[in-house]
Amino acid sequence: MNASTLWWGLLFGSIGLGFFVYGRKQRAIVPLLCGIALMVFPYLVSGTAWLIAVGVVLIAIPRFVSL
Template sequence: MNASTLMWGVIFGSIGLGFFVYGKKQNAIIPLLSGIGLMAFPYFITNLYILILSGIILIALPYFIKL
């Protein structure tokens, strides 16, 4: 793990915490699950480009999927 992977993990984890809190307060399942995913996936992905791509996809999910 290098510094850039760690930095992106912290950024995506912070955004994930925001999604998690929003989803919990609004009882919205997609932002809640997206937030959990954003907080958890940096621990499992070591490739920087896949990490960034996965983070962008998880951030965009609540915008495109409305339940």
């Protein structure tokens, strides 16, 4: 684990917290689940490139999927 992985994890975790709060207040399941995933996945992904790729995909999901 290096510094860039920690900073990217912090960024995606913060965005995930925002998605989580928004999803909970609006009772929207997609942002809520993406927020939880954004807060948890940095613990599971070790490479910086994979961290960025998965984070960008999880951020984009609520934009294109609405239930």
